[in-house]
Amino acid sequence: MTVEEALKQDGRFVDNLTGFQLSNNSENNDFTKCTETVKRLHRGHYKICLPKQGQSKGKNPKQQTSNQQQTQQKNQHELNDSQCTAVNDSQCSSETREVLKLARENSISLKMAAEKTDIKINLNEIQELLRQQFPQLKELMEKRFPGQSLKKALNLQRENFGKIQQAFSEVHRVRELLDLSRSVRLLMVHDKASSLSVQGTGFVLFDNFILTNAHLFDPWAKDGIEKWWEHVKISAEFNFENPATESRKNLEAKLFGGDLELDFALLELVPENLNTGQAIEKDEVPPGLLKKFGPLPMDGHACLIGHPAGGVKKMDPTCVIRKEERDQAVNQNLDSYKDYIFTIYAINQRIKDDPKADICVTYNSFMYHGSSGSPVFDAYGRVFGLHTGGFFFGYPKPNESVIEFAFPLLAIFEKLVSSQEKKGNYVFLNRVLVEAEGNRYLEKIIKSVVGPRENEHEVQESEP
Incomplete structure (x- = not known):
């Protein structure tokens, strides 16, 4: 990680901080460029030095653009x-x-x-x-609001929002979601040797296993550190719903497995409580959500539950945006930038070209940084998505995504079962089989990956 990236991730500095140098407090002539890595700066004290306005390029280091x-x-x-x-x-x-x-x-x-x-x-x-x-641009402009004016499009948007509100307004559904949300927790990843930390969200899969996003570990995984998972400390915080209460619990976790393509990581809670050093009680970990996995809802109603910005647990009812409707959704989200017609066209094209576009589920959400790894529920209490992030392009909204997305949990489950089957981790797979019993979507995936079971609750290891 470069110095510039580290300061941006720290969150206490302005977003456009760039083109600077670090001056060592103990050695006046020791300067570090913002593009250098942070490894050799550990435990040092520095000042941030910016070039004076109006100075020539020949007398100052060239300003690095973010x-x-x-x-x-x-x-x-x-x-x-x-x-x-x-x-x-x-x-x-x-x-x-x-x-x-x-x-x-x-x-x-x-x-x-x-x-x-x-x-x-x-x-x-x-x-x-x-x-x-540009014939393609002409086609895009003609399809921007097909068969209807902007007013009709906005009316349709309000109508959809009304349906979403109604879907999540019935008390029994809200009560069920609140009960399921007990499995959602705030995750903190700390560097053991520095102040670097990353916030995220995760949820109990089953037993002591937690599902979250793999990109939470990018600052370590992409730094080329051997056995980087040994350099981080992961804590899962429960019951962070009311900042005025003191019912929050911290449990330590370790990395169990994951996949970069579908951006998921599986964590396992360690046997002892982080605070007390005592064994984790069974009632300390709420029931997992694996039994509730399901497909993309036909009605499109969705609700995210997570910890945006590392804050208290929040809910965000929204609506799934179908693939064929993404162009129109982007156009509506960027309606105030409609004069930048080529910019909007380029954004739509880049979303289509993104490798994630074919598999991910898209929607609009206020859940930004810190909510990665949140479960996405439908109106019937099934969980179908792992909230992962948004399509960020830096323009025309530098700090906001144009549209947000999640990876389907059924695809993640298939990848997880397949990877553990290849590793021969039959203890884990047997627990998965028991948890998945009665869920026809999961049972179908298990049958296609593992094959028929000789025993109702046991995966048999093949003879060599």
Whole structure:
């Protein structure tokens, strides 16, 4: 991890902190660039040094642009370059070319460029020329609100929200979700040798096993440290629902397994309580959610339960966005940026090209950082998704995702069973078989992966 990445993850510094150096408090002439790794800085004390405004590039280190800024500038210039090349000299007047040039150089919309130059141009004419040059863009614009106006689209959005509210307003359903939410807990991953820590959410799968996201461990796993899991301390905090109460419990956990493709990690609680050193009592760990696994709900109603920003447990009712509706959802979410038509087009295209797009479940949610690993429930108490994150592009909303997503739990379960079967971990698989009994979705997956069972509750190891 670089110094810049570490400070961004720390959370106590401004998001756009970049292009700086660290000055060693004990050695005045010892400077560290923000692009260097943090390994050799352990236990040191430093000052953050920023270049003075107005100084020449020759006298100061070049300011390093953050990844988000690079992405934003690169894409914005590419899009505006397309705007200028799409409309050639024979189609544009000198005034129109001036507006297009200003839009390209300053990465602003055509409307804003026209206002800055005080030139009156026909925006509809330019957009029509662009449509002629880009058939895909024309198709996108025609499909933006197919067969209905923006007003009708917004009315439909309000109608869907009303259905979601109604689905999760019945007392017995809310009571069931609250009961199931006891399995959801706040996770903290600490570096044993430094102050680095990561927050997340997880839930009890069964017994002492907890399911969460694998990317919570990226700061260690991607740093090339051998046996990195031995360098972290994982704690699972229960009952963090009311900050005024003192019923919170911390239990220590260790990494059991996981998968990077579906971004999941399985943790196992250690036998002793982190606070008391005593063996974990059976009633300290609530029942797991494996028995409640199910498919994507047909009605699209969903509810996330997690710990966003490491805070108290929260619920967020939402609605699943089907694959064929993602373009329209992105357009609605970015309606205030509708003048940046090429930017919106590029975002939609990048979501389609993302390897996660084909398998993940998408929706809108306020659950951002810290809620990774939250379970996603349907209106009937089944849990179908592992909330993983959002599609972040750094533009036009630098700190917000355009749309959020989860990985289907049935796909995660199949991957988990398959990996443990290949490892020959039959003790674990036998427990899974018992927990999955009566759930037709899980039993079907087990049969396809493990095969028929000779004993109702036992997986037989094949003879060599």
